[in-house]
Amino acid sequence: MPTYKAPLDDIRFVLEDVLDVAQVASLPGYADATPDLLASVLEEAAKLCEEVLQPLNQTGDAEGCHYESGTVRTPRGFREGYAAYCNGGWPAMVAPTEFGGQGLPHIAGVVLDEMLCSSNLSFSMYPLLAHGAVGALERWGDDELKRRFMPKLIDGSWTGTMCLTEPHAGTDLGLLRTRAVPAGDGAYLITGTKIFISAGDHDLADNIIHLVLARLPDAPAGTKGISMFLVPKRLPTEEGVAGSPNGVTCGSIEHKMGIKANATCVMNFENARGWLVGDAHKGMRAMFTMMNGARLGVGMQGLGLAEVSYQNAVAYTRERLQGRAPRGPVAPHADADPIIVHPDVRRMLMTMKASIEGMRALAYWVGILIDVEEHHPDTELRQEAVDLVALMTPVIKAFCTDVGFEITNTALQCFGGHGYIREYGMEQFVRDARIAQIYEGTNGVQAMDLLGRKVPDDNGRLVRRFVGVAERDLTTAGQHAAVQPLAESVRGALQALVRVTGIVMGRAARNPDEIGAAAVDYLRLFGLVATGWMWVRMATVAAAGTSTNPVASSKLATAQFYVTKLLPESHALVQRIEAGSASVMSLDASAF
Numbered sequence: 001m002p003t004y005k006a007p008l009d010d011i012r013f014v015l016e017d018v019l020d021v022a023q024v025a026s027l028p029g030y031a032d033a034t035p036d037l038l039a040s041v042l043e044e045a046a047k048l049c050e051e052v053l054q055p056l057n058q059t060g061d062a063e064g065c066h067y068e069s070g071t072v073r074t075p076r077g078f079r080e081g082y083a084a085y086c087n088g089g090w091p092a093m094v095a096p097t098e099f100g101g102q103g104l105p106h107i108a109g110v111v112l113d114e115m116l117c118s119s120n121l122s123f124s125m126y127p128l129l130a131h132g133a134v135g136a137l138e139r140w141g142d143d144e145l146k147r148r149f150m151p152k153l154i155d156g157s158w159t160g161t162m163c164l165t166e167p168h169a170g171t172d173l174g175l176l177r178t179r180a181v182p183a184g185d186g187a188y189l190i191t192g193t194k195i196f197i198s199a200g201d202h203d204l205a206d207n208i209i210h211l212v213l214a215r216l217p218d219a220p221a222g223t224k225g226i227s228m229f230l231v232p233k234r235l236p237t238e239e240g241v242a243g244s245p246n247g248v249t250c251g252s253i254e255h256k257m258g259i260k261a262n263a264t265c266v267m268n269f270e271n272a273r274g275w276l277v278g279d280a281h282k283g284m285r286a287m288f289t290m291m292n293g294a295r296l297g298v299g300m301q302g303l304g305l306a307e308v309s310y311q312n313a314v315a316y317t318r319e320r321l322q323g324r325a326p327r328g329p330v331a332p333h334a335d336a337d338p339i340i341v342h343p344d345v346r347r348m349l350m351t352m353k354a355s356i357e358g359m360r361a362l363a364y365w366v367g368i369l370i371d372v373e374e375h376h377p378d379t380e381l382r383q384e385a386v387d388l389v390a391l392m393t394p395v396i397k398a399f400c401t402d403v404g405f406e407i408t409n410t411a412l413q414c415f416g417g418h419g420y421i422r423e424y425g426m427e428q429f430v431r432d433a434r435i436a437q438i439y440e441g442t443n444g445v446q447a448m449d450l451l452g453r454k455v456p457d458d459n460g461r462l463v464r465r466f467v468g469v470a471e472r473d474l475t476t477a478g479q480h481a482a483v484q485p486l487a488e489s490v491r492g493a494l495q496a497l498v499r500v501t502g503i504v505m506g507r508a509a510r511n512p513d514e515i516g517a518a519a520v521d522y523l524r525l526f527g528l529v530a531t532g533w534m535w536v537r538m539a540t541v542a543a544a545g546t547s548t549n550p551v552a553s554s555k556l557a558t559a560q561f562y563v564t565k566l567l568p569e570s571h572a573l574v575q576r577i578e579a580g581s582a583s584v585m586s587l588d589a590s591a592f
């Protein structure tokens with residue numbers, strides 16, 4: 001049976017010693033969010049995740065969701081788990097205070113997401129989508145919509161969904177057909193079918209608020225003709241409670257590879273009453289607010305599952321006795337040594353540890369930038385944060401979920417055949433992790449967003465920002481003898497990234513296949529370099545000897561592993577990118 005202990009020491013090391021989370025408390029509106037307050041809030045969150053949600057993870061997977069007569073029932077214990085989550089005030093943690101939220105910084109939500117995903121990914125998706133809906137409504141909803149819907153989403157009594165996908169419209173949302181016609185009283189009647197809707201129906205909350213993409217009668221074709229509507233499962237009464245049913249039904253739930261305790265629903269809308277969110281035909285812009293938040297949240301799914309898989313692999317490799325250490329027995333009185341002595345097992349553990357801790361630092365850095373972009377009084381610093389968050393969103397989503405999936409698989413490998421057997425729980429982590437590479441835009445699509453959109457934006461302004469801040473730290477890091485060679489290696493990889501960026505941009509101007517052919521390798525390279533930079537920052541703190549955090553002592557050695565064993569993958573990626581699109585596209589489609 002897998003276990004989970006929130007890595008609070010590592011979280012605090014990253015937040016307090018590396019990223020100076022104290023800066024967040026100096027932002028207007030966040031004066032109370034001192035490092036100590038954040039730490040005590042996160043300790044409480046850890047208890048909920050460890051004691052309430054994690055014990056429901058394996059049983060939820062075994063039981064799955066049930067579809068009965070048009071309604072969905074979540075696995076045993078989920079209702080009580082959700083009640084505990086709401087009673088603790090967790091849905092409100094980072095929500096705006098004017099609608100009943102607690103107004104804590106976004107970075108606290110990022111850390112909470114990681115813990116929720118480690119403890120129970122299926123469960124975490126019910127509140128994750130509600131949180132995304134709050135963000136979209138706050139930004140684009142009119143006052144009336146905010147007043148009627150935000151307080152309920154924020155206290156958790158209602159949850160949310162995002163309804164984009166249709167059977168014939170996945171990546172290409174321009175194809176979607178769901179219609180919206182004016183009802184004559186300011187509302188709209190929505191008709192169409194959406195598939196694969198996470199948390200589309202369930203029994204955890206009184207009402208479900210769907211944010212639905214649909215076309216108005218006069219809509220232009222393609223993505224320029226899409227609008228966003230708020231469509232409740234039940235129409236709220238004047239008193240603000242969930243009233244009569246709207247024309248929204250769940251047609252079925254999917255039977256799928258993982259996240260079995262999260263209901264993935266076919267949702268039918270038949271003249272369902274809804275309200276326009278944002279401007280007509282500008283629904284993609286409005287939905288992107290939800291999608292960008294969700295993309296970072298999905299990145300946390302990769303990190304969270306990697307962390308819990310790794311923890312269980314460490315515990316197992318300490319106990320499982322097989323073979324002898326190459327340098328002679330370490331447990332001579334036992335029949336064999338624990339497998340943690342074997343260099344290949346160490347390779348697996350170090351790969352996981354170095355990747356996870358590096359990704360955590362990277363993701364939390366972006367989490368703090370979200371607070372800076374929204375709250376910093378200095379316009380120039382706000383704009384810098386906006387640029388960096390935009391650039392890093394596809395990287396966090398795709399890199400953390402690709403690497404996260406690899407780590408769940410590596411952790412399973414540490415268990416040998418036992419990893420493949422259900423009762424150990426490791427195969428569930430692999431199954432659960434796989435979807436994160438697919439939804440919220442496949443990782444291929446994220447890579448094209450990075451290389452095709454974010455990188456060329458304003459002649460490379462966003463990339464130059466990133467290179468500028470990374471270069472600054474790498475120069476400072478050179479002052480510590482132990483860190484200097486690491487900083488040099490990362491600087492070399494950063495320069496290679498800059499070089500191939502120029503090469504691809506030059507070629508793309510002549511050949512439209514170049515971006516798509518290079519994008520996935522480019523994003524991986526970007527993630528590796530950015531994580532390497534974080535390792536240099538962590539190593540610098542460790543080398544300075546100022547941190548009293550117990551995890552600091554392992555940071556320099558782990559940074560060395562990262563730079564010498566994982567970062568070299570960047571050389572192969574650079575070569576692949578330099579090789580261009582010719583061989584990728586050389587065969588006619590009929591040759592496959």
Ligand SMILES: Cc1cc2nc3c(=O)[nH]c(=O)nc-3n(C[C@H](O)[C@H](O)[C@H](O)COP(=O)(O)OP(=O)(O)OC[C@H]3O[C@@H](n4cnc5c(N)ncnc54)[C@H](O)[C@@H]3O)c2cc1C
Nearest residue numbers: 162163164165170171196197198264439440441442444445
């Ligand atoms: C469990 C689960 C939960 C989900 N939850 C939700 C949800 O809550 N709400 C929602 O709206 N949707 C949801 N989805 C849908 C999900 O977001 C889509 O499956 C995903 O965006 C991909 O769309 P698709 O499946 O139609 O694949 P397709 O778009 O058909 O893509 C197939 C392959 O082709 C590639 N491809 C497609 N177009 C291009 C292109 N232009 N360039 C290069 N490569 C391309 C893709 O990268 C992919 O590898 C969920 C899906 C699953 C399985």
